[in-house]
Amino acid sequence: MTSLRVFFIGGLTSYRALFYWLTPWVYVPSLLVAPIFQILLFVYIGRSAGVGSDKFYVIGNALQYAAIPCIFAMGFAISGERFQKTLGYILVSPARRLPLFLGRALPVMLNGAFVAAFSLVVGDLLLGIDLPASALAPLALVVLVCAFSCTGLGLITAALGLRVRETAVLANIIFGLLLIFTGANVPLGELPGWMRAISEVIPLTHGIEAARELADGAALRDVAGLLGTEAFVGLGYGVVGYGLLRFMEWQSRLYATLETA
Amino acid sequence: MRAAVRLLALGWLFHLKMLSRSAFDGLLGVTWPLFFATIAFFLFRAGGGEQTLLYASLGAAVMGIWSMTSTSAGSALQRERWHGTLELLVAAPANFALILLPLTIAMSTIGAYCLVATLLWGRVLFGIELQVEQPLLFAVSIVAAVVSIGALGFLLAVSFVRYRFAWALGNLFEYPVWLICGFLVPLSLLPGWVRPISWALAPTWGVRAIRESALGGSPLPDVLLCLGLGTAYVLLGVLVLERVLRAARARAVLSLT
Numbered sequence: 001m002t003s004l005r006v007f008f009i010g011g012l013t014s015y016r017a018l019f020y021w022l023t024p025w026v027y028v029p030s031l032l033v034a035p036i037f038q039i040l041l042f043v044y045i046g047r048s049a050g051v052g053s054d055k056f057y058v059i060g061n062a063l064q065y066a067a068i069p070c071i072f073a074m075g076f077a078i079s080g081e082r083f084q085k086t087l088g089y090i091l092v093s094p095a096r097r098l099p100l101f102l103g104r105a106l107p108v109m110l111n112g113a114f115v116a117a118f119s120l121v122v123g124d125l126l127l128g129i130d131l132p133a134s135a136l137a138p139l140a141l142v143v144l145v146c147a148f149s150c151t152g153l154g155l156i157t158a159a160l161g162l163r164v165r166e167t168a169v170l171a172n173i174i175f176g177l178l179l180i181f182t183g184a185n186v187p188l189g190e191l192p193g194w195m196r197a198i199s200e201v202i203p204l205t206h207g208i209e210a211a212r213e214l215a216d217g218a219a220l221r222d223v224a225g226l227l228g229t230e231a232f233v234g235l236g237y238g239v240v241g242y243g244l245l246r247f248m249e250w251q252s253r254l255y256a257t258l259e260t261a
Numbered sequence: 262m263r264a265a266v267r268l269l270a271l272g273w274l275f276h277l278k279m280l281s282r283s284a285f286d287g288l289l290g291v292t293w294p295l296f297f298a299t300i301a302f303f304l305f306r307a308g309g310g311e312q313t314l315l316y317a318s319l320g321a322a323v324m325g326i327w328s329m330t331s332t333s334a335g336s337a338l339q340r341e342r343w344h345g346t347l348e349l350l351v352a353a354p355a356n357f358a359l360i361l362l363p364l365t366i367a368m369s370t371i372g373a374y375c376l377v378a379t380l381l382w383g384r385v386l387f388g389i390e391l392q393v394e395q396p397l398l399f400a401v402s403i404v405a406a407v408v409s410i411g412a413l414g415f416l417l418a419v420s421f422v423r424y425r426f427a428w429a430l431g432n433l434f435e436y437p438v439w440l441i442c443g444f445l446v447p448l449s450l451l452p453g454w455v456r457p458i459s460w461a462l463a464p465t466w467g468v469r470a471i472r473e474s475a476l477g478g479s480p481l482p483d484v485l486l487c488l489g490l491g492t493a494y495v496l497l498g499v500l501v502l503e504r505v506l507r508a509a510r511a512r513a514v515l516s517l518t
Contacts, residue, residue, distance in 0.1 A: 025426040029433040037436035044446040045301055049308035049317075166285040173289065176296030186303040 003099040010095070011103025018080035019073045019108075031111075035065035035119035036126065042185050043127060052187065054127045059211045060184030062119035064204055066147045067178050070112035071171045074154025077104040078245070079161035088258055091249055101158075101245055105151045105238075112147035131215050138220040142211045145227055149203035149234025155241025162248035162258075184208055203237060206230040265359055272363030273370070280333075280371050290371060291378045294325035298379045301445050302387045318383040318391065319475055320444035323468045325375020326410050327438050333368045334414030335431020337361065338422045342516055351506060351515060358415075358499045365418055366411030373407055394477035398484075402474045405484045406467030409491030413463055416498040422505045423514070444468055463490035 021027055042057040078101075081087035090100070117140065124131055131139070157174060161167040179185060181195060182204040188196055199205045210226035220227075252258040281287065298321035305314045338361075341347040350360050383389035393399045417434070421427035440446060441455050442464040448456055459465045463486075470483035509515040 026429040029429045034433055034436065041436045041440045044440060044450060045304055048446045048450055049304040051304045051307045169285050169289045173292060176293060179296050180299055185300045190303050190307045
């Protein structure tokens with residue numbers, strides 16, 4: 001029961017306290033308007049280069065933008081505690097670590113899914129993309145799975161936040177790498193072999209591919225493999241992220257570095 | 262007059278040194294536009310046009326100047342507020358505009374690193390060979406672009422002085438300016454109603470001047486338009502600043518927003 005409370009109530013409370021982008025003054029420009037401009041930028045670059053359709057860029061960028069709320073918010077959820085001088089209190093508390101850390105990830109994931117879904121809908125309406133009605137529910141599932149895998153990656157960023165000071169810079173760099181490697185904008189066939197190999201093992205690649213197939217009329221069962229792979233990748237990153245968090249916690253106790261990074 | 266020029270020059274140098282201190286920020290500043298440049302290079306290469314690849318390379322090179330300016334300028338005054346120096350600077354005998362302008366121009370000057378990095382990135386990884394046809398005018402165009410983008414940053418900074426989350430608005434302007442100033446997309450591809458907005462933005466003329474001088478056109482009209490708009494931003498910014506500071510003093514909200 002205590003673990004459930006730590007997971008749901010503790011997670012939501014810390015999210016509301018530490019993800020200071022929730023104020024409309026930041027949320028609207030950063031998470032609702034900026035992704036639309038990102039979509040428009042790449043749609044026009046694509047038109048100018050004569051590569052890819054509008055639908056290709058709308059889907060790719062809408063899903064890829066889930067990375068911003070997921071990675072940044074996970075970073076804030078941990079490094080924010082240090083900034084507020086409360087990290088020490090959290091880590092000396094007897095609360096179980098799994099619900100403590102994963103509880104913070106749940107609202108992050110839901111918000112990431114909302115941002116991606118919003119971008120997809122607005123991008124669709126602005127550019128007149130013809131998405132089949134039958135694809136909407138499966139696309140919602142893809143959005144959720146993509147947000148899950150991004151949150152897994154966000155856990156790793158959060159863990160690194162216990163060691164490096166500039167988590168925002170780190171999150172921006174990860175976001176930029178996802179922009180290139182996931183096939184959100186560059187068709188995977190255009191990437192060199194070593195980049196394609198990396199794209200196979202990072203969040204979003206398979207989710208974006210699944211969403212594009214659904215938008216082209218495929219059924220959910222046709223993309224089940226891609227969706228499963230995306231979820232598996234996300235789970236892998238989540239496990240590594242959680243392990244890294246525990247490792248960093250242990251290191252910070254060992255070397256008394258919790259407040260020094 | 263001499264004192265004003267001295268303040269501008271020393272302020273620029275001082276802020277340039279301050280901004281160069283954070284290696285992590287510098288890393289992001291240089292790499293951030295490279296992500297977008299890389300995507301553009303892949304796409305234009307896939308599209309097959311050697312000339313468009315060169316066009317994109319020059320546009321992508323200027324993107325970094327705007328990136329370095331937009332977010333930082335948006336939050337420039339907020340940062341002074343955090344440091345507790347805003348009131349001191351406003352109360353100083355020197356005109357506050359002369360203190361703020363070199364800061365935003367220093368920000369765009371840092372963006373020149375991105376310009377060099379992007380051109381090198383395109384050359385080394387994508388084999389984009391750039392033969393600058395008019396080196397002197399190329400250098401003049403870069404200076405004009407940097408100064409006018411810094412002036413646009415000044416206007417942004419003073420416009421957002423009462424806004425606590427100015428960095429978010431600064432961030433927001435990054436993509437639209439990249440798009441509508443024709444950095445990577447020809448203006449002819451954009452809807453007709455966007456073009457007058459593009460013409461009112463100095464980066465449009467800055468990137469045109471850089472392209473014209475590199476590829477062998479006539480960049481001087483673009484340079485003059487770029488500098489003219491930059492001057493207009495500064496004048497407008499000074500007017501806005503006077504008004505904002507007067508209101509902040511009257512309501513005692515300079516440090517409270």
